[in-house]
Structures are given as structure tokens and as C-alpha cells.
Amino acid sequence: MMMTITYFSIVAAGILLIPFIRVKWKGIITVSVVIVNAVLAGWLAVKVLTGKQFDFIFYGTPVTGDIAVRIDALSGWFILLINFTLVTGALYGLQYMKSYRKQSSNITIHCIAYLLTQSMLTIICVVQNALVFLFAWETMALSVAMLILFEHYKPDTIKAGINYIIQSHLCIVFLSLGFIWVASRTNSYDFNAISNFSSTLSSFASMALFLCFFIGFAFKAGFVPFHTWLPYAHPAAPSHISGVMSGVVIKIGIYGILRMILLIKTDYTLLGFIILFISIVSGVYGVMLAILQHNLKKLLAYHSIENIGIIGIGIGLGTIGIGTNNLLLTTLGFAGGMLHVLNHSLFKSLLFYGAGNVYQATHTMNIEHLGGIVKRMPHTSILFLVAALAICGLPPLNGFVSEFLIYSGLFNGLKTGNMVSMLSLLISVFGLVIIGGLALLCFTKAFGAVFLGNSRHHFPHPPTESSAGKLIPMYMVMGLILAIGLCPNFFLGMLSEPLKLFTDKLSLSAEAAYTVTNTGYTMMYIGWCSTGLIVLTGIIFFIRKKITAQKSVAITPTWSCGYVGNTAKMQYSASSFVRTYRKLAEPLLSIYKKKKEIKGIFPRDGWRETHPYDIVEEWLIDIPLKQIKYFLGKFRFLQNGMIQMYTLYGIVFIILVLGLPFLYGAIKSLIEFLNQL
Amino acid sequence: MISFILIILASIFFTGIIIRTKSIVTGRKGPGIFQPVKDVIRLWKKGAVYSKTTSFIFQIAPSIYFASVLMAIMVVPFGQYKGIISFEGDFVFFAYVLALGKFFSIISALDTGSSFEGMGASREALYSMFAEPAFFILMGSFALLTGKTSFQEIFASLHFGSSISYILGVLATFVLAMITMVENSRMPIDDPKTHLELTMVHEVMILDNSGFDLGMILYATNLKFAMYGALIANLFMGSFPLYLTIPIFFGIQILFAIAVGLLESFTARFRMNHNAQYIFVLSSVSLLIFFGVLLMLGRFN
Structure with a gap:
């Protein structure tokens, strides 16, 4: 209780303070409020992850009824990862926004929106009252829209912002539908009502209820085909916002899906296959388009869709595990999915921060214009490289750990089940491998073209390395990426409480528990292997250095078949x-x-x-829109610019409104008269 | 441990045998079978030339590539004997560690800023992506067949009984052999002996490497050959005792090397733009193996 009051008074104080102080201090106040609140929420989250559970009922308004706040391990996990990225985002943003200091009022709105986003994301994770949830969801969606619209004077940004606002309201429409359905039948806004209500439903109806929520949350998470706002919003926003958005805002959709899996009782096996199918499509489609992008941030945005797909594969697998009462599958699937949520929030925010550094140094995001930055911005390059390796799922970094868990789940799932499930799991393996391979192609392209070789474009100001203020939060993220890669069993241990929520749905046997402890052991082994790989590389590099130290070294131009002219333009684009x-x-x-x-x-x-x-x-947006436009165009004759006609419309309208009751009465009496005949 | 040592031993003569076979087939005397290793040692003693375009990526990439291959070799078992690294799902680690090496060799090629090397890198990235699913489906089928998910357990419990299993063995050997050719950029996919940069894949990526780095990259190719040879040999070792498996291992390595030599002598390289489709076909062969496994387990219902 005290926590909540402190939390909100800090946020409120921050929001009220920001408009009245000098520009220089706005950012600092925002960052400190973000950090304090992150520590508060994080402290609670750590407590929850170590086995405690908080359960409050606030006496709400007559409209909302009692407001239930339940903080379980799932909320804890998401609060922790959301707040970490928000803190790094705020720290990075503090330096990033320095070049926009002249736009004082703009920055005020930006800071307030950032604080609101943080507090609303945290509320969404803990509150279990439908109305309050929707209120927080809407506030979050709008404040993120404000964050995206920072550079509102650019037409592209406005377009992206409006696109985002429309689609996030479509998301809210589906969520409201689901909540209204439950509330109209149970007269309660509490989330527990959803759980009780769904167990009374037939399996078809409960599936429909789940899909209603799923579509709503999928808009936020960016599953194909609900992803179309993502590739516009990410490039339009300032880089730290892109990082936060891709890192955590879309993850709140995943949180919603996981929460609904916990709440709604339905045919889990079928549900698992549905999620699995949508996820594979999202994953493969996202990366297929990512490769072709020319804008670095748009490329990264499509990769978010791909990674949401990977997370979804994990969740789908876990759900199938619940359906088939398979503990190993449930554990591996949800562990892989939830760990990948954390991993993606780390490397994707790092990639966006890196892209932000490049943007501020060169003022372009066109991959074809960049090149050779590694020599001018070595720190940014290393950070981007680490994140690129991690997103490709390569050892010894964190992406490998979560993908490995999902792979293990898939291979273990292959051993059980019937023909259909085996084939769909095999297709998932195939999809995951293709995603991995395409991601490798994509990030060798992105890293190679942006950072390596010679510059493809003449910049009036040669790019220079970013300030330490930007690099330090980035190194913080990199540290965590390495930590997860090298001791995955610790982070898997942190997931044990959230996983329990899911495995509690199963009826267990002792033999099954053994295989799960085995997974922890395997994770430890992978940690050692990753360390070994780094050590081995170090040793080989050391030997190479020792041996080549006395040898002659010549520096010459790159081999180009004897051609010695301007080779920068001849580079592979x-x-x-x-x-x-x-x-x-x-x-x-x-x-x-x-x-x-x-x-x-x-x-x-x-x-x-x-x-x-x-x-x-x-197919889903442009063509229907065109047809609606065509249809509505038929009525354009009504808008003919003649003031007389418009007056006529008004009179017709008034007559209709006033006349309808009479008309109704007349028809009614006519029917009665006919009936009497 | 035993597999690691034996693979290193096999790597010393493997490419030599290929070259020797090719020279005998074409009626030349040819170099001795240890010549490739002698070349590598000679390179290790040399100084280096670096392009002025390159950065630190170009310096560290060969070491990481070499380390990744060594790490992958550590995962390979020897019949019933574990490799140095062995855990459930280790073949995922195997594939991804090799991908790490590939990532670095690709970006080191892009680091030179040369159009040739970019072209080679582009091809290598695409081809290896298409070869990967075949390997995973193959291992998935074996995991299904044996109910195990680590290299050593799979190979130790893999035994040939029915007639279907022989077909599976042949198909699996074919898939692994073709993956070897793709991964090492050999004949039907890429011609290592071509002299035109535009038609190379792997060779063109390392145009600017020299001295110790080039030696490491070349030796890594030998190691990779022996590593995949060991995987194929593992298909046939089962749980025989050591005095049988070691001759089987070397026999299969030599046979494999001769087969590669013959293949390179009598086939031409495919058209570059059809390579991707061809490699993708490997996945469908693996799919056949998968269905064969389903047939063996009687799971068609």
C-alpha cells in the first residue's frame, strides 16, 4: 500500500515538476524518477521472483468496483525486464535528446510521456481489474504515441504516429470485446472472473474468447498479420524510443497472451498449434522482409516481428505441453519463450541505440550510404556487433540460450505425439532454422554495409564516436547479454517461479521432475562451453599474436584485380x-x-x-481501403459545395428525426389494423 | 577426447588424398598426401599483408573461425565414446558454433571493401543458410528414431536392422556428404581450383588474407572435412569395440576423401544461380529420412 502511494506520488511529482524547470534539468529529473521507480518496482519484482506473492484489493470507485492488484512471478519477470530497458533507454535518451534542446515544450511532453509509459507498463503488469487494465492500456498506448510523434514536423512521422494510434485502438477494441463479454456474463471486472467464466464455457466458446484477447494482444506484440504499424513507428521515433518500444512495449502484448493462457481454460493443444502456426509465419515473414530493407531502423523493426515469432514458438510449444500434460515441453517452451522476451529486449534495444549513434553521427539511416564507420566509431561498432551476434542466436551470447531451449523443446516434443503434431513440430524446427539462417544473412549485410569497408557517401562532417553518456548504458546492456550467455542457469533459475505458474496446470510425476533438473544441468554445461569458446578464441588469438609479432607486415590497398582507382564506389552494396x-x-x-x-x-x-x-x-489494408474509398466515392455527389443543398440536408435530417416517432406510430397502427383483419 | 585426436590426425591427410585422387584420375603424378599440411605450415611461418581498408574485425575473424571449428570438433563423438563436450541437444550447439565462425568469415570478407569478396560472402551466407535445415531435419529424425537428443547417445543407439534402415543409412550418408561439400565450398557447389574471382565462393572471400591467418583458414577447411567425415563414420560405428572402430573410422575417412576426389574429377560446377535450389533439395532428402523413420516406428496413423 505504502509502495503504491510512494510510486504514484513520485510519478506525479515528476510530471508536475517537468513543465516548470529549465530544459537542461527536465531530462535529469525524468531519468532520476525513472530510476527511482524502477528500483521500487524492481525490488518488489525480485521479492516476487524469490517466491513471495502479493495480493491486494483496493476499494475502487463505484464504476470499476474493487480493484484487485495481484503481483505474481509472471508480473515480476516482466516488471524487471521492462524497467531495466526503460532505465537504459532513459539514460541513453538523456544524451540523445541533447541535440533537440531548442524544442523546449516538445521535450516537456516527451519526458512526461516517458514517465507515463513507465508507470502504465508497470500497472498493466500488476493490475487485475478489466476497467483499470484498459485505462492503463489506453494511457500507455497514447503516451507511446506521444513519444513516437516527437519529430511531429516531419510528414512521415505524423503518418507513422497516426497509423500507430489507429492500430493500437483496434487492439483495444478486441480487448474491450473480450472484457465486455466476460463482464456482461459475470458482473465482475476481476480477472479471476475470466478464469471462472471460461471454465463454464464450451471449448469452442472459450477458444473464441481466447482468440479475442489474443488478436488484441497480437496487435501490440506485432504478430503477422497484425504487425503493419511496427515498421513505420520504429524508424519514425527517436532511437531510444525505438529501443524501448521494440524492447518492452511490444512485449507487454506477450505478457497479455501469457496472462490469458494462465487465466482462460480451453483446449490447450489446439491453442498451442494455433499460436505455433502464427508464430512461425511471423518469424519467417519478418526476417524475409527485414533482409530487403534499405533503412537500418526499418530493418531492425522487421526483426522485432521475427523475434516475436521466436517467442511465440516457445509459448506455443509450452501451451501444447500443457495440453498434452508434458512437463518437459511446458518447461522448455515457456522458459525459452520468456527468456527470449528478456534477451530480445536487451539486444534489440542495444541495436537501436547503436543505430541512434550512427544516425546522430551521419544523419542518415540509408544502409547504402553508410560504410567504414568501424574505424571512426569503434565502440559503437563493437556494441552493434555483439548485439547482432546475439540476435542471430549465436553462442556464446544470450540469444543462443533461449533458442537452444526452444530447440530442445521441439526435439523433445518430436519424440511424443501423433503424426500431425510431429509434422508441425518438424515444420517448426525447419522454420526456426530458416529464421536463424536468414537472420545471419541479414545481420552480416547490416553490419557489413554500415560499419565495414569504405564510406559509400561523402559526409560534410566526418562521423565521430558518440559521447560516453550514450556508450555507458549501452555497455550496461552488453554486460547483461554476456552474463546471460555465460551463466544461463542463473537466469533460468530466476524463471523457476514464473514457470511454476504454468506447470501447476499439469498433473506431475516424479520422473518428469528429473528431466527438468537435467535441463538446468544442460544450461550450466552450455555456460561452460560458451566460456570455453571465448577462452579458446583468446588462446588462438594470443598464439597468433606471439607468432606474427616478429614477422613482417605490409599495408597495401585491397586486391581488386590490379585496378587502383576509386575502389570505394566499387564495393559490394x-x-x-x-x-x-x-x-x-x-x-x-x-x-x-x-x-x-x-x-x-x-x-x-x-x-x-x-x-x-x-x-x-x-492485401489486408491497402486493397480494402481502396475499395472502401471507391464505394464511398459513389456518394461524393452529396458534397457538391452548394449551400442550398446543405441547408436542404439539414432540413431533411430534422424532419426525419422529428417525423420518425410519428412514422413508427403510423406503421405500428397499420400493422395492428392488418392483424385485426 | 579420442574423437578429437583422431579427427586432428585425419585432417592431416584428408585433403592430400583428395588432391592425390584427382591427380591420378587426370593422369598426373601429383603432390604427396601431406602437401596441403606442408603448405599450411609454410604459411604459418610467413609475414602478412593487410589491406588498408580493413579494421580489427579482419584481424580477429580468422582466429574466431578457427576456434569455432575446433569447438565444433570437440562436440563430435566417437561411436559410444563421448566427445569432449556432450550434453542433450549438443548438435544444436555444433551447428550454431559453426555458424558463428561463418558469421565472422563473412564480415571479415566485407571488411576489405572489395567487390569480389562481397560477392563471395553473399553466396556463402545464402548457401550455408540453405544447407542448415537439412542437417537439423536429419538430426531431428535420428532423435525421433533413437529417442535421444545428444550426438553420442544418438550414434551409440543407432543400429541397422530392417531394410528401411539401410536406405536411411545411405540417404543420411548422402546428406552429410553433400553438407560437407557445401560447407567446405567444394565441387558441385563451388570450384576451389577456379582462377576467376567472379566464379568463386569461398576462395574469393579469403583473397586478402595472408600469412598466419590464411594458414589457419586453410587448415580449418581440412579440419572441417575430417569432422564431417567423422560424423559419417559415426553412422556406421555403433557400439563396436575400439580395435574395430578405429580402422572403420580411418577407412571411412579415406573412402570419403577418395569419393570427394572422384566427384571433383568427373563433375562440373553447377550454375551459380541454380545452386540455392540444389542445396535446398537436400532438405527434402532429409525429409525422406524423416518419413522413413516414421515408417520404421510405425507412426503413420
């Missing part, structure tokens, strides 16, 4: 790096190309452009 892939993937995607061929005896300059577009967006 990012588009050509993925050209073979593009040719193969073209039938599945919609890519628009324009080109001017080189022709004639004296050729003039030729050029070609590729514009990757989202085929889902084309």
Missing part, C-alpha cells in the same frame, strides 16, 4: 549482397522495382531502385 536471395524470395513478397538500363553506343547513366513492400499490408 547492401542490395547486391542480398540480390541472390531477393531473386529467390521475389515470388513470395511484393517488391517494386524501377530501373533505367544502360543502352546505346554512348550510354548515359543508368540506375535501378528496389522498394520492398509488405504483401500483408497490401
